[in-house]
Each structure stands twice: as structure tokens, then as C-alpha cells.
Amino acid sequence: MASSLCVGIAGAGLLGRLLAWRLARAGHAVQMFDAAAGPEPVFRSQAPDAGHVPTAAGFTAAGMLSPIAELDNAEPAVAALGWRSIALWRSIVAALPEPRPLFSVQGSLLLAHRADLGAAQRVLARMQAAVATPEWRAASPTEGVQPLDAATLRALEPSIQGPAHAWLLPGEGFIDTVATMAALYSGAVGADWHWGRRVLAVEAGEGGGTLRLADGRVLAFDAVIDVRGVGAQAALPVRGVRGEVITLDCPGHGLTRPVRLLHPRHRVYVVPRSARQLIVGASEIESEDRSPVSLRSAVELMAAAHSVLSALAEARIERLDVNLRPALPDNNPLVEHGARLLRINGLFRHGWLLAPALVEQALRSTGWAPAMNTEQELA
Known part of the structure; x- marks a missing residue:
């Protein structure tokens, strides 16, 4: 595994929170940036003018973990990743702070x-x-x-x-999405969260990468991750x-x-x-x-x-x-990484089904964190 890195993450949705949780546990210094006002969801029917308030898509999901059912919408190789995610969710939930999500x-x-x-x-x-x-x-x-x-x-x-x-x-x-988002946030001990900070661009640099914020600042890190979802439209055809x-x-x-x-x-x-x-x-x-x-x-x-x-x-x-x-145009997820830049996007309707497996694959490929042991492997 790589030595301790200062990692900048753009996007505090499901992928961002999973990455922050995993990287913080692996000993890295994590800095998270998101346009949302805070870690809690903003539900459209419960806040004035909520349609203009950014909130993660992961909150607006039922949390079905359905590899077989998703074969009606996803390619077999993509849906099959869901089996690994189910095993990972079991271990992740067991490691989260009390009260643990359903x-x-x-x-x-x-x-x-x-x-x-x-x-x-x-x-x-x-x-x-x-x-x-x-x-x-x-x-x-x-x-x-x-x-x-x-x-x-x-x-x-x-x-x-x-x-x-x-x-x-x-x-x-299935998994309780709202409770899990909250538990990943509170469980990422040591990560710093910067709310109300919109990231305009995530770019690779010499020996690391940068996040360019809407307020004009350009912040340098040892490694950068772009998991902004729809917010990454300037960089990807999402x-x-x-x-x-x-x-x-x-x-x-x-x-x-x-x-x-x-x-x-x-x-x-x-x-x-x-x-x-x-x-x-x-x-x-x-x-x-x-x-x-x-x-x-x-x-x-x-x-x-x-x-x-x-x-x-x-x-x-x-x-x-x-x-x-x-x-993305083909409705399949995208994982791209260079030496110090990682992008994950395009999870479409399969976010909760695919996120743990994709995060595991990406971190293993970059060398930033080892694969998690699942309950079956520990038994």
C-alpha cells in the first residue's frame, strides 16, 4: 500500500463517503469538498426552494441490493459486481459506529x-x-x-x-440508505469535510493533483478523486x-x-x-x-x-x-485512474449495488488501500 497521502475528494455522495471512510481507515489524510450545505439530506418536498439546493443522489434511493433483478437493466458483468458489493456491505456495516444501519x-x-x-x-x-x-x-x-x-x-x-x-x-x-450515508460520514474519523465548497475541476498535476474551487482557490494534494456525479459534466459526458x-x-x-x-x-x-x-x-x-x-x-x-x-x-x-x-452514454459505470487521479462516475440506477465493489477495485488498482476482508473470508 502507498505511504500516507493527503487526498482531496470532490463529491460527498455515496462514493465520496465510502472513499473517505476507507482511505481514513487506511491512514491517509482526507479532505472532502462538496457543494452541499452539510452532511444531512435535503428532501425536495420538505424544504423551500429545495430544487436548487444540492444534495447527494444516494439519499434519494431505496437501497435495493438486487444483482439478479438489475439484469433487466445492466450487463451481466456489471450486475455481477453486486454480489461482491453485498459481501462488502456486510463487513462495512459491521464496522460502522452504533447505531448501525439496517x-x-x-x-x-x-x-x-x-x-x-x-x-x-x-x-x-x-x-x-x-x-x-x-x-x-x-x-x-x-x-x-x-x-x-x-x-x-x-x-x-x-x-x-x-x-x-x-x-x-x-x-x-437492501440497506437503509439515509442511515448508511450518516454512518459513513461519522465513521470516517480524521477526515476533514468542507461543505458549501463547489469543485469546478479535478486535475492531475506533477506529483499529485489539484481541485479548482468555485471561489477561485486551487488546492494541491498528493492524490485527487472526482466522484461528483452529475456535477462532473464539464469533465465527462454524464x-x-x-x-x-x-x-x-x-x-x-x-x-x-x-x-x-x-x-x-x-x-x-x-x-x-x-x-x-x-x-x-x-x-x-x-x-x-x-x-x-x-x-x-x-x-x-x-x-x-x-x-x-x-x-x-x-x-x-x-x-x-x-x-x-x-x-454515461452507455449507462455503464466508469472508473479511470492515473498515478494520482481517480475518477468514478456513471453508476446510473445501480449506485448502492455497485459502489462498494467499484471502490474496492479502484483502491486496489491505485494501491491506496488493500481489499477489505468480507465475513465469508474471515470465517
Whole structure:
């Protein structure tokens, strides 16, 4: 591993916080810069003029860890990285300060109503074709999608009512995104965080690199990292893809696993965040509009979720949130590094699924930190 470095990081989203946490633990001096006013999220529906306030896209996510389900949207080699991330999340959460974020791996469910079986079968066919590829088989610890009969579904999730068809995706899970972002921040002991400091450019220099700030300062470091997401548009062909999520308060909802409803027009998911809180989402709009959630999106997402969980009829809407996921033209992640400059971007809709594995690969390639031991490797 490299000797202790002074590392400047641009972007305090999920990637930035993971990097700060890992590098600080490896003994490096970390300086973090972000345009946000502070480490906490700013939810669009809970703050005046919030659409103009920067906040990390990682806060606006349900935290599904679904390598198999993402085969409908990602290449097998990309989705297969999710298995490594799940193992890493287990070790990361165990090492974070108390109270630790919720992290659960009990599998996830795909559901379809009787009339939507044809559309569901087309999605399943794409998944099964990807599961058969060599790169997937080399990484996956499971056999893939498992059909469930009605009795088995009721035994797994008694609160689910309505869908006529169900499939289990073993090995998948979820993580509490907001709590994890907070824990990574507080757990990066020794890192210095500079809020309200927008970085305009991240550049390699002789023997190190520089961060050019919006206030005119140019700061030099032994190494620099650019994980600004959509904020890196001057350096990369990254675009923002609008995502919308709804947080519901529903005491006693009973759901223990993430579920996805295979619908002809939507891939609606419902994810338990606690015994009373649920996250509903899946809108994906090619737009960099940060305005509030539309009536159409809200109605369609909540109606689809209610068709799966009848208990949602009495749920209360806590918030409706919007953010932009960073995506590159091919929708695949990008990792670039030179001697002292590292860029990671384009995680698209797979941020929580891919971030730990990509950070591990990048730090191992640069030599700035060793690979983490996972629980399985320690056993």
C-alpha cells in the first residue's frame, strides 16, 4: 500500500463517503469538498426552494441490493459486481459506529398480476438469458430466479395480497440508505469535510493533483478523486436521469423483503425501511428536471404499490423526493485512474449495488488501500 497521502475528494455522495471512510481507515489524510450545505439530506418536498439546493443522489434511493433483478437493466458483468458489493456491505456495516444501519439479505421478490404475466415473462426471459452467461456464473452464488406458488409466497410474506404470480431472487437484500450515508460520514474519523465548497475541476498535476474551487482557490494534494456525479459534466459526458421516490408511514405493514411489481409500463418497487416505514419508487425519466414529483408519477406508483400491499390504503405520505442519477452514454459505470487521479462516475440506477465493489477495485488498482476482508473470508 502507498505511504500516507493527503487526498482531496470532490463529491460527498455515496462514493465520496465510502472513499473517505476507507482511505481514513487506511491512514491517509482526507479532505472532502462538496457543494452541499452539510452532511444531512435535503428532501425536495420538505424544504423551500429545495430544487436548487444540492444534495447527494444516494439519499434519494431505496437501497435495493438486487444483482439478479438489475439484469433487466445492466450487463451481466456489471450486475455481477453486486454480489461482491453485498459481501462488502456486510463487513462495512459491521464496522460502522452504533447505531448501525439496517442491512438485510433475505432475498427479494418479483410479483405480477394475472393480466401482466406476458410482460413479466419477457423480463424473466432476459434475466434467465443473462444468468446463463459465463461472467455471471463465475460471480453468482445462486442459481437465479425461483418461481413460488401461492402457499410459499404467503409463508414468506403474509402481507402481500393481489399478485397471482411470484418469483424469489435468493441472495438479494437492501440497506437503509439515509442511515448508511450518516454512518459513513461519522465513521470516517480524521477526515476533514468542507461543505458549501463547489469543485469546478479535478486535475492531475506533477506529483499529485489539484481541485479548482468555485471561489477561485486551487488546492494541491498528493492524490485527487472526482466522484461528483452529475456535477462532473464539464469533465465527462454524464447526464442526469430523474428518479422519484415516495416515503410512506404504515405501522404494521409486515413486509420483510423488497418486492418489485412487473408491470407493462413500470418496474415499481416497495422496500421496507423499518417496521412502519416503506419506500416506493422506480420512476426513471430522461430529464434533468429537479422540480417536485408529478401527480401522474405519484398516483401511478402508489396505486401499483397498493395493488401489492392492501395495508397501504391507510399509509400516510411522509415525503415525495426527486434527484438526478448520474449516467454515461452507455449507462455503464466508469472508473479511470492515473498515478494520482481517480475518477468514478456513471453508476446510473445501480449506485448502492455497485459502489462498494467499484471502490474496492479502484483502491486496489491505485494501491491506496488493500481489499477489505468480507465475513465469508474471515470465517
